[in-house]
Amino acid sequence: MPPPQEGKRAALACGGDVIGALPDDLxxxxxxxxxxxxxVRTCVLARRWRGLWKSVAGLRITGGQESEVTFVQELREFVNHLLLLRCRAQIDTCELRFAVVSDDDVPRVSLWIRHIILCQVRLLRLDISRDGYGVYFYVDNLPLASQHLTRLELIDTGLNDSFLDFAGCPALEDLVIINGCFVHVRTISSTSLKRLAIADSSFNQHARTRIYAPSLVSLRLEDNWDRTPVLESMPSLKAAFVRFIKESVDRCFYSDSWDCHNEDCQGCYDLQAVNSHDSVLLKGLSEAENLTLIDEHDTVCMF
Known part of the structure; x- marks a missing residue:
């Protein structure tokens, strides 16, 4: 049998299948x-291609064109068969991007996520929305447990407390929560997390979320709504970027200087921190070597 390089040259000379001459792993x-x-459709190209897709390390399940991301019957049946025929083949990167229309499909999608976790996925991206204004897809309220997951990206998704407890994910280093996620949880907790970005998402208006990530080296909190989260101690923090926007309720509604002495002001008197001795941001940010704080509108409360 000729060496691979000679096989490719021969294929070129004969006008043959150059791509087919490449090794399986490539x-x-x-x-x-x-x-x-x-x-999966490549299985019809030739006998050699029939089973290649079953061991592909990157799995990208989308609901159609980018302009019409929809969870339809065809996609439901396709994914059920896809995961079944792949068995437990290892997955390095997985992206789920579609919209769920029916409530009946919510537990099905959650089961897909759990199956993918069992396939030792290292990078998991969830961009799963619900069909309808103000309706979120919520992942099931069970903690993730994976020895292999290193990066988790959550986009336009509703999040539960247990799902953001990463005690069972000792390798997780990157967490990204962006583009309209619903982060109405008590705690985001991870001892292994090194980089955290939460942007353009909604925290709870009436109770603060605590972020416990003592190994964090990079933090980005940008353009989020409602209550600013409470940051626990971050002794390893190197760089932090925090930007407040008008949708934050941690601002005075009646005065440009803190505080307005108006007990009806939600920003000054409703819920400044979890208790009177807690700081909101400064406890976590105090160790940062490079810190950027931006307030685009009014004075905000960081204590």
Whole structure:
């Protein structure tokens, strides 16, 4: 059998299948960048391609074109068969991006997520929305447990307390929560987390979320709504970026200087911190070597 390089030269000379001359691991790497539907369709190209998609390390399950991301019957059946036929083949990167229309599909999608976790996924991206204004897809209220997950990206998703307790994810280092996530939880907790970004998302208006991440080296809190979270001690913090916008309720509604002495002011008197001795941000930010604080509108409370 000729060496691979000679085989490719021969294929070129004869006008043959140059891509088919590539080794299986390289072909599977290429397939990992395709949406799962397209990757599976390659099974009809030739006998050699029939099973390549089953071991692809990158799994991208989307609900159609970017302008019409919809969870439809066809996608439901496709994913059920896809995960079944892959068995427990290892997954390096997985992206789930679609909209759930029916309440009946919510537990099904949660089961898919749990199956993917069992496949030792290292990077998991969830961009799962609900069909309808103000309706969120909520992942099930069970903690994640994975020895392999290193990066988790959550987009436009409703989040529960247990799901953001990462005691069972000792390798998790990156957490990204962006683009309209509903973060109405008591605690985000991880002892292994090194980089955290929460942007353009909603915290609870009536109770503060505590963030416990003692190993954090990078923090980004940007353009979030409602109550600013309470930061626990972050002794390893190198860089932090915090920007407040008008939608934050941690601001005085009646005065440009703290405080307005108006007991009806939600920002000054409703809930300044979890208790009178807690700081909101400064306890966590005090160790940062590089700190950026931006207030685009009014004076905010950091104590």
């Amino acid at each position: 072909l599977q790497h290429v397939l990992s960048f395709l949406p799962a539907q397209q990757a």
